[in-house]
Amino acid sequence: MHKFGERQERPDYIKLPKIELKAFSEDKLKWPEFCLNAPFKIKKKLKDIEKFTHLQSKLVAEAKPSISGLSLSNDNYKIAITKLKECYENKQEIIDLHNSKMMDLAPPNTRTEFAIFLGHNRKALEMFRSFERKH
Numbered sequence: 712m713h714k715f716g717e718r719q720e721r722p723d724y725i726k727l728p729k730i731e732l733k734a735f736s737e738d739k740l741k742w743p744e745f746c747l748n749a750p751f752k753i754k755k756k757l758k759d760i761e762k763f764t765h766l767q768s769k770l771v772a773e774a775k776p777s778i779s780g781l782s783l784s785n786d787n788y789k790i791a792i793t794k795l796k797e798c799y800e801n802k803q804e805i806i807d808l809h810n811s812k813m814m815d816l817a818p819p820n821t822r823t824e825f826a827i828f829l830g831h832n833r834k835a836l837e838m839f840r841s842f843e844r845k846h
Contacts, residue, residue: 736772740808742799743838745769763788774799809835 735745757765763783770778777798781787813835819825 732769734769734771735774736770737774737799739799739801739805740812743805743841746800747841759785759788763791766791770795805838809838 733741733745735741760783763785766788767775767778767783774795778791778794781791781794813831816828816831817824819828
């Protein structure tokens with residue numbers, strides 16, 4: 712028990728709840744977000760074979776076969792990332808897809824529609840900024 716006015720020691724870190732990464736299928740519009748939030752990319756202490764295991768567990772549908780021929784190894788992790796980038800990281804195509812999606816949106820008439828419209832715009836802007844940071 713602490714006395715009034717006595718300074719309490721705080722831990723150096725706070726354990727946050729685990730955030731579950733959504734699986735990636737083939738939607739190129741979701742590739743930038745998948746890459747930014749990928750735990751196998753963020754956790755630098757993991758060995759490449761562990762990152763590869765995480766990567767494989769998060770690929771579904773058409774994305775999974777693009778690396779299915781690679782056996783689980785440290786060397787093949789980098790090959791898998793390269794293959795996925797070749798398939799899904801065509802920046803101009805992603806920008807074009809976003810622009811097309813924006814053009815298909817109906818003009819907002821209500822607050823809810825306006826909020827959805829702004830959400831799409833913010834998401835596109837974040838994606839464009841992430842492309843700028845990579846160069």
